[in-house]
Amino acid sequence: MAEEKESEENISALHKKITDAFQLFDYDSNNTVNVREIGTIMYSLGCFPSQADIREFTAKVGEDFSGVVHLDKFLPAMTKVLLENRFPPIPRSKLLQAFKVLDKDQKGYLKPEELTKYMMEKAEPFTQEEMDEMLTAHTHQKDNVIHYEKLIDKLTADQNM
Amino acid sequence: MGCGVSKSNQFHKHSRKAAVLIQRWYRQYVARTEMRRRYTWHIFQSIEYSGEQAQIKVRSYCFSMRSVCYAVFSHQTELENRVYLAGNLISHIFRENDVCWDTEWERYFCYKNIEVPEVYSGPHLTFPLTVEQAVGLLEAFRNKKQLHSRYVLELLLETWKLLRLLPNINRISTCQSKEVTICGDLHGQLEDLLLIFYKNGTPSLEKPYLFNGDFVDRGKDSIEILLILFSFMLVYPCDVYLNRGNHEDHIINLRYGFTKEVLTKYKIHGKRILKLLQKIFSWLPLASVIDQKVLVLHGGISDSTDLGVLAKANRHNVRNTHARILSKSTDSVSSDTTKDEWRQILDVLWSDPMNQDGCMPNEVRGGGCYWGPDITEDFLNRNNMQLIIRSHECKQEGYEFCHNRKVLTLFSASNYYDVGSNRGAYVKLGPDLVPYVIQYQASSMTRELTARQSVGRTERSALKVLREQLFAHKSDLLCAFKKFDSKNTGLVSLNDWASAVESVMHLNLPWRTLRCQLVACKTADGTIDYCDWFNELHIDQSLLETLYRHRSTLETIFRIVDTDNSGFISMEDFRQTWKLLSVYLKMEITDEDICNLAVTIDSNQDGSIDIDEFMEAFRLTDKKSRLERGRSMFMGTASDLTKLEDDPSV
Numbered sequence: 001m002a003e004e005k006e007s008e009e010n011i012s013a014l015h016k017k018i019t020d021a022f023q024l025f026d027y028d029s030n031n032t033v034n035v036r037e038i039g040t041i042m043y044s045l046g047c048f049p050s051q052a053d054i055r056e057f058t059a060k061v062g063e064d065f066s067g068v069v070h071l072d073k074f075l076p077a078m079t080k081v082l083l084e085n086r087f088p089p090i091p092r093s094k095l096l097q098a099f100k101v102l103d104k105d106q107k108g109y110l111k112p113e114e115l116t117k118y119m120m121e122k123a124e125p126f127t128q129e130e131m132d133e134m135l136t137a138h139t140h141q142k143d144n145v146i147h148y149e150k151l152i153d154k155l156t157a158d159q160n161m
Numbered sequence: 162m163g164c165g166v167s168k169s170n171q172f173h174k175h176s177r178k179a180a181v182l183i184q185r186w187y188r189q190y191v192a193r194t195e196m197r198r199r200y201t202w203h204i205f206q207s208i209e210y211s212g213e214q215a216q217i218k219v220r221s222y223c224f225s226m227r228s229v230c231y232a233v234f235s236h237q238t239e240l241e242n243r244v245y246l247a248g249n250l251i252s253h254i255f256r257e258n259d260v261c262w263d264t265e266w267e268r269y270f271c272y273k274n275i276e277v278p279e280v281y282s283g284p285h286l287t288f289p290l291t292v293e294q295a296v297g298l299l300e301a302f303r304n305k306k307q308l309h310s311r312y313v314l315e316l317l318l319e320t321w322k323l324l325r326l327l328p329n330i331n332r333i334s335t336c337q338s339k340e341v342t343i344c345g346d347l348h349g350q351l352e353d354l355l356l357i358f359y360k361n362g363t364p365s366l367e368k369p370y371l372f373n374g375d376f377v378d379r380g381k382d383s384i385e386i387l388l389i390l391f392s393f394m395l396v397y398p399c400d401v402y403l404n405r406g407n408h409e410d411h412i413i414n415l416r417y418g419f420t421k422e423v424l425t426k427y428k429i430h431g432k433r434i435l436k437l438l439q440k441i442f443s444w445l446p447l448a449s450v451i452d453q454k455v456l457v458l459h460g461g462i463s464d465s466t467d468l469g470v471l472a473k474a475n476r477h478n479v480r481n482t483h484a485r486i487l488s489k490s491t492d493s494v495s496s497d498t499t500k501d502e503w504r505q506i507l508d509v510l511w512s513d514p515m516n517q518d519g520c521m522p523n524e525v526r527g528g529g530c531y532w533g534p535d536i537t538e539d540f541l542n543r544n545n546m547q548l549i550i551r552s553h554e555c556k557q558e559g560y561e562f563c564h565n566r567k568v569l570t571l572f573s574a575s576n577y578y579d580v581g582s583n584r585g586a587y588v589k590l591g592p593d594l595v596p597y598v599i600q601y602q603a604s605s606m607t608r609e610l611t612a613r614q615s616v617g618r619t620e621r622s623a624l625k626v627l628r629e630q631l632f633a634h635k636s637d638l639l640c641a642f643k644k645f646d647s648k649n650t651g652l653v654s655l656n657d658w659a660s661a662v663e664s665v666m667h668l669n670l671p672w673r674t675l676r677c678q679l680v681a682c683k684t685a686d687g688t689i690d691y692c693d694w695f696n697e698l699h700i701d702q703s704l705l706e707t708l709y710r711h712r713s714t715l716e717t718i719f720r721i722v723d724t725d726n727s728g729f730i731s732m733e734d735f736r737q738t739w740k741l742l743s744v745y746l747k748m749e750i751t752d753e754d755i756c757n758l759a760v761t762i763d764s765n766q767d768g769s770i771d772i773d774e775f776m777e778a779f780r781l782t783d784k785k786s787r788l789e790r791g792r793s794m795f796m797g798t799a800s801d802l803t804k805l806e807d808d809p810s811v
Contacts, residue, residue: 013656013673020671024199029516043192048185095186098179104172122180126187134187155190 011079018078021045022071031071035062038069045078047087051124057081092156099148109145197620200671202557204623205578207668208630270437272314275430286312288319295392296363302385303355310430313388317437320391323398324444329476330468331402331449333371340591341451343371345552345560345571346406349380349419352603353575353585354389360601361587364393364401371449373552373571374406374459374510378417380574384426387438405445405476406459407510407528407553411435416716424728432727443477447509450546454594457550461512461568462540463530464520466505474502513554514568534564541567547594559586559600575602579622624678630666631679632698637665642691652688729769 021041025033033041038061039054049057061073081087102118103110112135119126119134126134138151277285283306284297298308308316335341342361347354364370372390377383394401407413414420414435423438424431448458448471456462511529518533541547549568555577561570575585581602589597631638641661645653653661658680659672680694723730 009654009656016656016659017673020674021196024196024203024671027516039188040192040195043189044196048189050181050185090182090186095182098182101175101179102183118176118180119184122177124181124184126184130188130191133191155186 014079014082015075018045018075018082019071022074026071032068033074035067035069038062038074042078042081042087045082046089047081048089049087053087092152095152095155096149099152103148108149109140109147111145112139115146196674200674201620201623202578202582203670204627204668205582206555207670208626270314270318270433272311272318275309275311275314277309277311281309282306283308284312285309286316288315290316290319290392290395292365292396295389295396298392299355299358299363299389302351302382302389307426308385308388310427310434313384313427313434314430314437316388316391316395317434317441319395321437321441321444323395324441324446325477327444327446328472329447329474330472331371331404331446332453333369333402333449333451335452335590335592335594339367339369340589341369341371343373343457343550343571343588343590345373345573345586346375346555347372347380347386348375348408348574348577349377349383349386349422350574350577350603351380351382351385353573353601354386356585356601356603357573357587360599361589364397366397366400369397369400369402371402371451371457372404373457373550374404374445375408375552376403376406377419378408378414379577381418381422383419383422384434402449403445404449404457404459405442405447405510409442409445411439411442440477443479445476447471447474447476447506451590452592452594454546455548455550455590456544456546458509459551460508460510460529460553461514461532461551462536462549463505463508463512463532464536464539465501466508466540468544470502471505471509474506476506479503479506511553514551514563514570516563534567537564537567548596550588550596555583556586557583559584560588560598569596571598624675627670627675628679628698630668631662632695634665635695635698638662639691639695641665646691651690651692653691654688658689658691729771732768732770735770 021044022031022033025037025041027033035058038058039049039051042049042054042057057077058069061077062069063073099110100106102114116131116135120128120131135146138146138154140147284294284301286294286298286308301308333341342357344354344357362368370393376386376390380386390401390403394403408417408419411420420435423435427434448456448468450456450468456468508529511523511526513523513526513529513531514537515531515533518535520530520532520536523529523531537549541549547567550571551568552571552573554570554572555574556570556572559572559575562568563570569588571586571588572583573585573587575583577583584600584602586598586600589599591597638661641664642653642658643649645657645661655673655676659676662672680689681697719730
């Protein structure tokens with residue numbers, strides 16, 4: 001019985017958390033958000049879906065042709081995702097490994113052109129806007145390269161939201 | 162050759178995997194930053210609006226008390242006793258200003274015998290004002306000079322004379338391909354006005370301007386902004402237009418900093434300047450119409466807004482935009498200004514748009530309405546117009562369209578909550594009446610940071626303010642926690658912590674998300690020791706704690722009591738104020754407590770209290786309010802602006 005109650009509490013806490021995150025993007029205060037924000041909301045709840053995952057999830061919860069997602073569809077679907085830990089976080093060590101793979105000469109840093117090539121041409125490419133933002137924010141002012149260990153520190157900071 | 166190909170294939174595969182990992186992580190990081198930016202924004206806004214609401218509650222309380230005090234009690238309970246005693250004070254505060262003949266006012270404001278000393282290095286003004294003098298004033302303020310009170314009074318008198326001739330609704334036309342430049346709230350932020358003039362040029366015959374209210378309060382250069390706007394208006398009376406905002410109101414100014422700014426900068430003549438400004442504010446036009454198609458006003462409309470009624474109202478009778486509507490006694494409503502006109506003016510200055518249809522009272526602000534897209538549609542059709550431009554609300558991008566792009570909110574005070582919090586914007590409107598928005602941000606720092614990076618600073622600032630608010634509500638929070646902690650363990654679950662805080666603070670914030678930023682102590686099994694948490698926040702001192710929470714209210718009441726704006730109140734008034742406050746707060750403040758407090762504050766024992774000294778006591782733990790500190794950290798010097806001048810991309 002106590003266990004049931006506890007899991008009930010857990011679920012209601014999860015619900016609250018998901019609703020809070022959802023409502024930060026609900027501009028019209030009518031429990032809907034634009035489909036384009038679904039990815040952001042999922043990420044901010046601690047998930048690491050791929051672009052395909054996001055598309056699939058959005059298709060399930062979105063209303064056809066309207067471009068919006070209602071909270072009453074999003075909430076149960078997202079609760080399931082979190083309970084199942086469907087898109088678990090990628091460990092920091094893997095991230096470091098990833099950078100080391102791209103850093104062919106093992107310099108400890110990447111040049112902006114190199115990073116751009118990988119981010120914009122491979123896998124789930126960045127848009128120009130995403131690329132510009134990354135470069136502006138993380139290219140070292142003086143030597144004009146990206147020190148990826150520092151970048152990793154930033155990316156993995158305060159993960160316990 | 163085979164080897165080479167497969168090696169490169171391998172690399173291709175690995176690098177693809179690696180790229181995916183990095184992309185995913187980065188997007189996650191960006192999303193989290195975006196979340197933080199949003200709730201930081203929410204924090205600032207919630208606190209700002211709840212402050213406004215608190216302000217309204219105090220005044221509404223004072224006013225309802227006034228009507229109660231006129232009655233004679235046959236059964237005097239303790240409460241009524243206290244109210245009755247405080248009643249004398251209240252009557253004294255709210256006695257209407259009897260002196261109202263213009264000639265008497267002119268004598269009171271006479272500047273002619275104010276001498277300007279030799280050492281004065283600021284600008285000297287001669288009237289009628291020329292454009293060179295207006296531009297000179299701009300330069301002087303940019304170089305941190307202060308205009309001498311003699312010239313201030315002279316300029317304000319000339320402004321008053323001009324404003325009295327203007328209609329309630331300005332009629333502007335974009336004939337001869339003139340574009341009108343419209344600016345939103347400036348709130349005493351001189352840097353933004355200078356930036357607008359730098360980017361867009363100063364007002365002139367070819368370059369008309371319309372300023373949409375809220376020139377003062379919060380920022381530190383409100384008086385300078387007023388002087389600049391008024392001087393350009395005097396030089397180009399047909400090309401510079403002003404709309405009144407809800408902050409062009411002396412009661413609001415008591416709380417939000419303008420009164421204090423003037424009294425600090427003008428120690429001798431500040432009182433007179435403020436009195437003259439009271440009249441000037443009431444004479445500011447209420448709205449403007451461009452080419453009969455575009456309505457520009459500060460707050461918005463309601464379902465009963467009638468431009469005909471507004472055009473005919475005696476706008477100068479409305480000195481305090483809140484006072485009347487809250488008063489229960491009818492003797493204070495002037496016979497010239499009907500209740501309907503009153504409410505319409507209130508709506509124009511205080512309303513906010515909402516996304517649902519309909520119209521309902523704006524309880525968050527305490528004045529005006531929330532109005533929906535159907536109201537906009539109806540209003541525009543009835544009046545044969547196409548667009549409403551308003552301000553009143555801070556927007557992250559400096560502007561925002563709503564109601565099917567038929568309503569445009571325009572806000573011109575960048576970095577309003579803190580450095581990097583938002584951009585400012587102004588609008589250019591030509592004969593085609595299509596609004597062209599230009600954005601900017603007045604800070605040399607934020608150019609180097611991306612929007613996402615500046616989140617960190619603003620967020621820390623917001624969290625500090627929030628912790629302060631939490632500390633101030635300690636007793637209520639303790640009660641709420643105890644309700645969840647029936648076994649008296651001193652612990653509550655994370656969820657219960659959030660629910661309790663939500664129920665006490667009424668700030669509509671994502672507390673569960675914020676929790677890890679606000680609570681450092683957490684036991685292994687995920688519960689919170691709330692007593693520990695309070696220690697984390699601050700030290701407990703019960704009377705001071707309550708006073709700290711209400712310090713803005715307290716200061717407002719003090720300044721209302723100080724009717725001659727001397728900066729001092731008598732001991733007796735001081736005691737009466739405490740009695741009033743204790744009734745309002747429903748808490749026990751004994752006469753002994755009051756005496757002890759008074760003795761410590763009246764340091765020179767002359768029977769009067771220096772308000773600033775008293776308020777200083779609360780700043781012991783917190784030198785400036787966090788918000789003020791955020792702004793003053795930016796406070797650019799002239800050299801920051803010259804740096805901008807060289808930058809062609811600004």
